[in-house]
Amino acid sequence: MPLLEMRNIVKEFPGVRALDGVSFDLDVGEFHAIVGENGAGKSTLMKVLSGVYPYGSFDGEIAVDGSPRRFRSIRDSETAGIAIIFQELSLVKELTVGENIFLGREPSHFGVVNWGKMYQNASRLLRELGLPLDPKAMAGTLGIGQQQLVEIAKALSQEARILVLDEPTAALTESEVETLFNILEGLKRRGVGLIYISHKLDEVFRMSDRITVLRDGRTVGTHLPSEINKDGIIAEMVGREVGDVFPAFSHELGSAALSVKGLSAFDVDDPARPVIDNISFDVKSGEVVGIAGLMGAGRTEVLTALFGAWPGRCKAEISIEGRPVSIRSPADAIRLGIGFVTEDRKRYGLILEQTIADNMTLAALRNVSGRFVTDRHREYSAVSETMAKLKIKANSAKTVAGTLSGGNQQKVVLGKWLLTRPRVLFLDEPTRGIDVGAKQEIYNEIHELAKAGMAIVLVSSELPEVLGLSDRVLVLHAGRISAEFARGDAVPEAVMAAATGNL
Ligand SMILES: Nc1ncnc2c1ncn2[C@@H]1O[C@H](COP(=O)(O)OP(=O)(O)OP(=O)(O)O)[C@@H](O)[C@H]1O
Ligand SMILES: [Mg+2]
DSSP states (O other): OOSEEEEEEEEEETTEEEEEEEEEEEOTTOEEEEEEOTTSSHHHHHHHHTTSSOTTSSEEEEEETTEEEOOSSHHHHHHTTEEEEOSSOOOOTTSBHHHHHTTTOOOEETTEEOHHHHHHHHHHHHHHTTOOOOTTSBGGGSOHHHHHHHHHHHHHHTTOSEEEEESTTTTOOHHHHHHHHHHHHHHHHTTOEEEEEOSOHHHHHHHOSEEEEEETTEEEEEEOGGGOOHHHHHHHHHSSOOOOSSOOOOOOOOSEEEEEEEEEEEOSSOTTSEEEEEEEEEEETTOEEEEEOOTTSSHHHHHHHHTTOOSSOEEEEEEETTEEEOOOSHHHHHHTTEEEEOSSTTTTTOOTTSBHHHHHSHHHHHHHHOOOOOOHHHHHHHHHHHHHHTTOOSSOTTSBGGGSOHHHHHHHHHHHHHHHOOSEEEEESTTTTOOHHHHHHHHHHHHHHHHTTOEEEEEOSOHHHHHHHOSEEEEEETTEEEEEEEGGGOOHHHHHHHHTTOO
16 A cells, blocks of 8 residues: 555646646655656645645545545644655744744743753754754855755654655755755655655656656656656656757857956955955856856855845956946946846745736836836736746736746746846856756757847856856856866866866
8 A cells, every 4th residue: 555645636726727637656665756847736736735735725635544634734744744845945034943943843841942952852853864054043044055954854853754855956065965865765764755856857867766747737657767768757748859958059259248356255254254265257248157166165156246245245346348337236236237047036036926027027126226117018028928938837927926836936037137138147046946848948048148249157056057058167166266168178077176176
């Protein structure tokens, strides 16, 4: 008997049938991956399982150990031994790591929380998991990767029998991923069933006992990894052959659009310690410059500092198209024609309560920069065009952003900056959480923008993406540029050597 059975699940939202009769099962100690395009219904299926959508709001049946279950809340599913790590981080930023882990389940005596014991438990758990985190640190001060690890610790503290992970590795470093996989192997041996959602097919093939493919709210197939390959899975996901994801390109380079001399940014808590240490580079119009490096090397910090958003002290001589400028805030940067697709789409990315159109149009930027005068009608059709170009899955531009699937939200952030046509565009992890088919569309779009003369700086933790798209690659190591490669010379081994400081 399977540990978990979901039968003929149908879930509708106004105007969208997100799940159209999905069946899925999970065995004891099984690692079962679910893959599918952005908007295929993966997260929705898991929200049905975990009681986010209570019994009665969907059709179909759920059984654990063969007995039917009707969850009315997340609490109900937790009691049945189901823990879920959501795609969107849900930590309370104002609470500590320990408080987040045991939120609502704090050890207490006659209603008084035993803080000492809670932090002890948190320390032990973090140590067992091999996570180098301080249980008393505020969650909001952690990077996204670390927040993700806290989410994982939180789920594991519930001693679940079924653990759902919805894109857990999107923001993890390679070593954090290994830590996670070790933890998951251990859980498997203890009989925990794992449901794993990811767009990273390498991970899926490496770890899975079975792989289920969803497309448009239906199950297209369940496979043993030994019986299918990546191309086969991709073809089932997108319903066509995808071919080479990185298109051939040639960019015509103009003069320097952005020049940076002596950029340093200092630690917020320790203003003497440079996080970025005296780096200089330029980006020509029509050029894509990739920044490679390990997580923590300072990639995001370079972009954040140049965008005027670094919270600590920083200094640099910056010129835009040969003219010296001073950038003290994101508003300055936007006014000077710099756009920034951030890795954390909630940061200066997306307002979840607003429509796609409101998020994407210049109105969103006008608030920051005060520059734009807009024609609503023209704007709306430009939005629709961009939505089609990026294949954003939504009923219309009036759809509320928060109801989109994770990957489609990311596309809205990208679309917003495409519409403003900045001179210089910073892309930080532009395809995080994006399915393979849609990645290809985004790559094509990046080349189109470069051909139209935009200067692009690309940061990505996926090395093939940096190498496959860039005219030139800068490698950061410990806040400095440790190497620079022209397109043809940027082979993975050389770039990795420079990234790890082994030149
Ligand atoms: N609360 C909601 N209201 C309206 N529509 C929704 C809501 N949640 C999801 N949808 C729609 O249901 C469909 C499936 O979304 P879901 O989030 O399950 O996709 P996904 O497979 O997880 O995609 P991704 O890979 O991008 O995370 C999408 O069309 C989405 O817009
Ligand atoms: Mg999702």
